[in-house]
Amino acid sequence: xxxxxxxxxxxxxxxxxxxxxxxxxxxxxxxxxxxxxxxxxxxxxxxxxxxxxxxxxxxxxxxxxxxxxxxxxxxxxxxxxxxxxxxxxxxxxxxxxxxxxxxxxxxxxxxxxxxxxxxxxxxxxxxxxxxxxxxxxxxxxxxxxxxxxxxxxxxxxxxxxxxxxxxxxxxxxxxxxxxxxxxxxxxxxxxxxxxxxxxxxxxxxxxxxxxxxxxxxxxxxxxxxxxxxxxxxxxxxx
Numbered sequence: 001x002x003x004x005x006x007x008x009x010x011x012x013x014x015x016x017x018x019x020x021x022x023x024x025x026x027x028x029x030x031x032x033x034x035x036x037x038x039x040x041x042x043x044x045x046x047x048x049x050x051x052x053x054x055x056x057x058x059x060x061x062x063x064x065x066x067x068x069x070x071x072x073x074x075x076x077x078x079x080x081x082x083x084x085x086x087x088x089x090x091x092x093x094x095x096x097x098x099x100x101x102x103x104x105x106x107x108x109x110x111x112x113x114x115x116x117x118x119x120x121x122x123x124x125x126x127x128x129x130x131x132x133x134x135x136x137x138x139x140x141x142x143x144x145x146x147x148x149x150x151x152x153x154x155x156x157x158x159x160x161x162x163x164x165x166x167x168x169x170x171x172x173x174x175x176x177x178x179x180x181x182x183x184x185x186x187x188x189x190x191x192x193x194x195x196x197x198x199x200x201x202x203x204x205x206x207x208x209x210x211x212x213x214x215x216x217x218x219x220x221x222x223x224x225x226x227x228x229x230x231x232x233x234x235x236x237x238x
Contacts, residue, residue, distance in 0.1 A: 002066035004032035008190065011096065011160070011205045014089045020081045022067065028077060029067040035087055037063040041120050042099055042204040047087035051077045058085070092205065094124035094235075097213045100158065100194075100206045101148070101235050102127055104213065107198025108147040113137065118228055125235045126219075133229040136221055144231065145218040151197055152238075155211030159193045173199040214238040 001021050006013055013034045022029040028049075035045040035058060044061035049072065056074030063069075077083055102120060109115050109131055120129035137143075168174050168189040192202040194210060207213060213235060220232040 001031055003030055003063075003068040005068070006032055006034040007036055007205055008203070010034075014092070015084065015086045017082065017084050020077050020079050020083060023076060023079050026076075027069045027071050028083075029069050030083065030085075033061075033068050033070070034085060035061045035068065035070060036092070036095075036205055037061040037068050039063060040202060040204050041102075041122055042095060043123065045087045045092050045095075047085060049077065049083045049085050051081045051083045058087075091124055093207075095122065096205045096207050098122045098125055098127050098235050099204050100210065101152075101213050101216050101233060102129055103192065103194055103198050103200060103202075103206070104148050104151050104210060104216070105129055105144070105231065105233065106200070107194060108144060108151060110198070112144075112147060126233070127235075128230055128232045130224060130228055130230050132227050134227040135223075136229050141218045141221045141231075145216065148216045148218075148233075151194075152210045152213050152216065155209050156197055157195050157209050158206055159195060160206070161191055161193070162188045163191055165189055168201065171199070174201055211238070 006016055016034045018030040018032045020028050021031050038044045047058045049056050049058055054075040054077060056072040058070050059073045060071030061068060106117055115131045115133055118130045118132050165187050189201050190203055191199060192206055193199045215236045215238055217234045217236060218231060219234050222230045224230050
């Protein structure tokens with residue numbers, strides 16, 4: 001049975017009820033979950049599972065095929081047990097703010113310089129992203145920080161919706177984020193749209209508008225080889 005990914009429909013969901021569908025050493029699979037599994041550069045959620053007679057910490061989450069497996073540190077509920085899950089919301093919301101900040105960064109750099117992303121990674125309130133610059137423009141760090149924070153101040157709404165694959169492939173904004181690399185078996189593409197700034201095929205979690213991000217600091221820019229420059233950011237309260 002495939003795990004229903006509750007966070008796709010409701011990114012603000014922090015608690016849910018589910019059923020254990022499989023158990024193996026230190027891990028359980030559930031029929032539904034609000035825990036985000038590592039993917040797309042966004043780390044997994046942590047939190048707690050409780051059931052009749054037990055409580056355990058969730059210390060890792062990953063997707064394996066159609067199932068989401070929850071690594072646990074403590075007692076193990078049995079197969080078929082009903083469980084109540086609660087994610088560590090403070091950590092999740094920090095990741096949501098950080099993930100949205102990276103999309104703002106992508107949009108700003110594409111719109112200002114026409115450069116695409118080549119890689120990235122994030123932790124709560126800190127992240128890096130690589131772009132195909134060679135070299136970086138003079139004064140780039142100061143300018144990109146200014147542009148990102150202007151977009152945050154604009155408080156642009158963020159919409160999440162599904163598009164048929166064929167329609168998504170016709171959208172120039174989505175093509176640059178490599179929709180064509182998504183397996184052909186995926187017929188519906190989830191889109192995260194920072195209205196008027198950036199549109200990407202994305203399965204992660206985001207805040208409701210750019211204003212919720214806070215403030216972004218460009219901590220460092222560095223070269224990672226010819227045509228590959230790295231931007232490191234930190235997210236602060238607004």
